Amino acid sequence: MTIQDLDPPAPNVMPQGDADTRVRRIVKRERDVRDDPIALAFVMNGRGRDQVHRVTVVQWSDAAYHQLGALSKAMNSQKPKVSLPVVGLRGRLELGDQRNLRLDRTLGLAKHRTLSWTLTPPDDALPAARDAALGWLVDDVTEHAHHPDAVAALGQLKQLVRAGQALTTRERSTRVFEWGTSLGKTAKALTPSSYADLADFVARGLEGQAPFPDLGALRRIASGQLEQNQAELMTDPVPVGGRSRFSLVVRLRVFSYPGRPTPVIITEFSKRVWATGLKEKATTKTLSAYALPDGSTRALQFTLKRVRTEAGWVYAPDDDFGPIARRYFPKTTFTAEKIVKEGHRLSGCRLLVGLKHGVGERSETKSGVPDKDKLDGFTGLVDAMKALGLHPWEGLRYLETSTREVKDRDQHWGKRDSDDSKKKEKYRQWLEEAQQSIRDVYDGEHHLVIAVQPGQEEDAREAEARLATILGGSVTTVRVPISPLAHGPRSTLPVPQPKSPDHKPGNADRAALRMAEWDPFIRTVKAHEEKTGRRVDGVLVIARQWYPGNQHDDLVNKRAARIALAQGLGVPVQYLRPRDEAREEAAVKAPRGRKKTQDEIDAGIDRSFEDRLMIGWLDLAYKSAGRVKPGKVIAEARKVYEEDVPSLFGAYPDRILALGVVRRNTTRFIGNDRSFLPFAIELDVETGTCGARFAYEGDGRQPVHTSLMPLPQALVTLAGLGPVQLTTAVQNRWEQLGGRTQAFFREALADFGKRAQRPLVIVDADSSRSVWPWLKDEVIDPNNVHLDGTFHAEAAWPHARLVRVRTSNSPKVLWDKDFHGAVQGEDGQPTAEIIRYHAPSAAEADLFKVTDTQGTNVYLSFGSTIRTGQTQGRSGYRVMYGMRQVRDDTGQHYVADTMKVHTDAWTTPAGVEIAVVRSGGDQPDQVARLVEWLRQCYAHFGEWTTKPAPLYFEKALKEYLADYDLDEEEGGEEEE
Structure with a gap:
């Protein structure tokens, strides 16, 4: 159809x-x-192979690139250090040539020297780029260049621009429907730009089209990354309610699938909600904004940046807004507040700022596009796509499985006092499963310490009582106070002493002070262990996240606690926010509809505290143990393998190994450390628990491969290592990362093969394909696995089922x-x-x-x-x-x-690609069905997970990487 x-x-x-x-x-x-x-994707229909996509590439000349390097180096040596203000050049290029397709994020300062790709012919693109570069150097760079070397390099650059020797242009022509194929019949890009060119070609064809009923034409947005496999368009603002507005976004992404000779163009529909006001105490450094010129089918991007003024921190238009203001509003002065409040009403060019959580005032419409609008928009694209040589993708077949939609989160503890007998029975069954898991994992009883921040004693007693009541005595708890200096805002904690006159104390120095504050707590717990003769299994910390004056807990505190408790007690840690914070939040939130009474607010806070307590305990008890429900996994596995053709080698997998890499990048704001951690997590299907091992660079800069440890022990070991890297090399860094990662994977597979009689291996291609190139679509070959410099690595495990998983390249269906x-x-x-x-x-x-x-054999699991x-x-x-x-x-x-119009949030499940590379004698459908089941079989979590077990437990490893709690965006994951 x-x-x-x-x-x-x-x-x-x-x-x-x-x-x-x-x-x-x-x-x-x-x-x-x-x-x-209906897959929301398009494919080539066999026609239009002569379609030519012509792009003009704008680049710095060799001489200009050399001077830019000298200028950047000199400005970095200034005090205070200054970076080249490339954002101003980006704004000038975007406005000066509105046929731009892509503007490089660094504007050619990286090795490739490319500023932009544009549809403008070379002879016309060059003057526009030259004017933009000269204006940028004169108006934006001059005021920042003070060092003599910077002044000299800037002068040379200006001369080169005026002489027409700073920039070059060339035309690149691509037949976007011509793709090569690998030996495995997989689409293979003929040039590094093939994916981007196809996305741009389609976006150009959709620019100005109106696929959504009753809405106007789509505006194209120039990408900020060269060679990225996607392009984006959006509608003009749509009003909702009194003040809220949003635009519907169409994102085109180009992907390949193993064994498919041409790529798939996926269409994604989302909502970009526009801000109507800014919060005074927001901390996000930049906000994305857009200018919508009248009569144009382009949306021009600019930014608002957070700057310090005499009155405090505020948002202000960045340098990329200057060209827009000069063109459309030459006599008007804009503040960020004016843009947010009045920008949508401006004539000639509307201005809009994207709403970001924690920064903008609450909107009457939330994120997510209803399925009705998605299908209407997709249907509205069909004719335009047909004219480009594309048609809807029909390459999916439904497979019957026993999985079901989530009706609740398996959180039945709140039903224990219900008058409904069915609800009470669900609680009884939940309790029976929980107690059985405690017996299996903790030898009958979970021994828990509740660490109590001063002032939270009442919540600690309440948590202790509820755990005892809900879990029927299967959890033993003891309350131990912690130092008042273990947690708190940075401004109220002692300042580390400088180690020398030139030393400026940083995050590590503050973390060391915080770790020392945990020493009395650790001594008390050890004394308790000696007295009872029973080791502690985990620590639940009740501590605030926010303090008076809207001050956040110092970002190093939780990291310090994890390291200190890992080294001192060898146990995992979980955090629980107290009820006081919920009461404070309830007091400042604007009520919607009927205002709740204080009794109703208190009851809601009480229920929320109980739920957060139980979810935190479940994570502490089972997530840190890598626990699944073995009975349910085995029952489903038997069902799958009995319904289909029996396996040639006996039965369902007895052990499952997951391979992947945990990464963490450095960010300037939080000052954390880069980490790169190859891991192997192994699930024993019979017991339902996981072990883990990982690789890191040890003393002497040599790689260390840990042995397989129970997951809790692996987490403790990891937390005690500090920031983890596999190489500290500067030269050939990625080559060394690839070699060492593959060597670790090969050793882990060989060791796994000795224990598993019926092995299943799941590899996370999202994190691993950059260091294990064999995982890429055009290279992957089930009959010849390339690993660690050898061919036919599969000879060491010929009967293993091998599955590759990817999580971000499936269309909605x-x-x-x-x-x-x-x-x-x-x-x-x-x-x-x-x-x-x-x-x-x-x-x-x-x-x-x-x-x-x-x-x-490729599958999509939703x-x-x-x-x-x-x-x-x-x-x-x-x-x-x-x-x-x-x-x-x-x-x-x-x-x-x-x-009524649907204004609430709406999410639909994302597809997970399951490629059964080697089925080990099973039917590929059997393996795919089992892997799908492994997405919803957990003892601590009642919903589907994105990645299947045991790969899902990489999240536990990530939480115990030493720099995890310095990550601003993910701090909330401490308490799910």
Whole structure:
């Protein structure tokens, strides 16, 4: 079935006339579902191979590039150090040539020297780029260059620009539909720019198109990265409610799949919500903003940056806004607040700032696009795509599995006192499973220390009582106070003493002070262990995240606690925020709808505390142990292997090994350390617990491979190592990372093969393919595994099932549905009038096989998520007509009525690609079904996870990397 074959849905328009607008009862609502899934993606239709995409490449000349290097070096040596203000040049280039396709993030200061790609012919692109460069040097760079060497280099650059010797242009022509194929029949890019060129070609064809009903043309956005495999367009702002606005975004991404000779162009639909106000105490360094010139089909990007003024920290337009202001508003002065408040009303060019969590005021509309709008937008693209030589992708086949959508989160402890016998039975079953897991993992009892920050004693006693009540005595707790200096805002803690006159204390010095504050706590716990004769299994810390004056807990504190407790007690740690913080948040949040009473607020805070306590305990008890529910895994495995053709080698896998790399990049704001950690996590299917091993650079700069340890022990070992790297080399760094990672993987596989009788290996390609190139689509070959400089590595484990997993390259998949029902007459019988409306829904808890590959077995797995509200047939920006469920004295039924605009958040499951590279004698479908099941089999977590077990437990490793808690964006993961 193609998208053109779909019966056109009945128009969802408001009925006309007074007689039609009254609410009418429906006798019975019925659903029609089309059998074939609709993947929101396009593929080449075999025509248009002569399509030529011409791009002008703008570059610095060799002489200019040399002077730019000298200028940058000299400015970096100034005191205070100054970086080249490239953002101003980006703004000038974007405005000066609005046919730009891509602007390099560093504006050619990297090795490739390229500033931009544009559709403007070379002879016209060169003067525009020259004017932009000269204006940038004169107006933006001069005021920052003070060092004599900087002044000299700047002068040389100006002369080169004026003489026409600073920039060069050349034309590059690409036939975007011409792709090579690998030996495995996989699409192979002919040039490094093939993916980007195809994305730009399609985006250029969609620019100015209007795929969404009742909305205007799409505006194209120039990418900030050369050779990236995606392009983006968006609509003009859509008003919602009183002040809120958003734009619908169409993102095009180009991907390959093993064994597919041409790429797939995935279309993603999202919502960009626009800010209506800025919070005074926001800390995000930059905000993305856009200028929408009238009569144009481009959206020009600029930024707001956080700057310090006499009045404090505020946001202000960055240098890339200057060219826009001079062109469209020559006599107007703009502040960030003016842009946010008034920018959408400006004539000639509207200005909009993207809403970012924690920075902007709450919007009346939230993120996420309803399925109705996604399918409408996709259908609206079909004709334009057909003109480009593309058609909807039809290469998916649904596979029947036993997985189901998530109905609850398996959080049944709150139902223990329910009057509903079914709910109480669910709690009883949950408790029985939890207690069995405690017996299996902790020899009958979980021994827990509650570390109490001063002032949180009441919450500690409440936590202790609730754990005892909910878990029926299976958890033994003891409360131990911690030092008042172990946690707190940076401004209230002691300042480290400088080690020398030139030493400026940094994060490591503060962390050392915090670690020392844990010494009394550690001594007390050790004394408790000696007295009871029982080792502690974990520590639950009750401590604040926020303090008076909107001060955040110092970012080094949790990292210091993990390291100190790992070294001193050898146990995992989990954090729990106290109830006081929830009360403070409730007091400042603006109520929506009816204002809650204080009793209602307190009851909600109490329920929230209990849920957060239990989720934190579950993480501490089971996530840190790598625990799955072995009974459920084995039951499903037996079901899968009995339903299909029996395995040639006996049965389901007895052990599962996951390979991957945990990465953490350095950020200037938090001053953390870069980490690179190859890991192997092994799941014993019978016991349901994991062990782990990893590699790092030890003393003498030589790689160290740890032995396989129980996951809790591995976490403690990892936390005690500090920032972890596999190489500290500067030259040939990536070559050494690749060689050492592959050597570790090879050793882990060989060791695994000695223990596993029926092995399954899952490799995370997202994190590993850069250091293990064999994992890439065009190279992967099941009959010849390249690993650690050798061919045919599979000879050491010939019967192993080998699966490659990727998490970010699947299209959304929809099921197309209609609802219909007859209007009830006055006599209670159905009339001839039928109400029908179109109501697609996203694939959920579904598994699909890719059918148009050659010699490979590729699957897309869609999990499930907890969502609120019902969107079927509803739009995110239009009032639709359909059926609404009501309940009255006669019971529950449907009426024909309008369906309100959906403004709440809406998420749909993302696809996870499962490539069964080697099935080890099993049927590939068997392996895929089992791997899908491994996404929802956990003792501590009742939802689907993105990655299957045991690969999912890489999150535990990431939490115990020494620099984890310095990561601003992920600090909230301490308490899920």
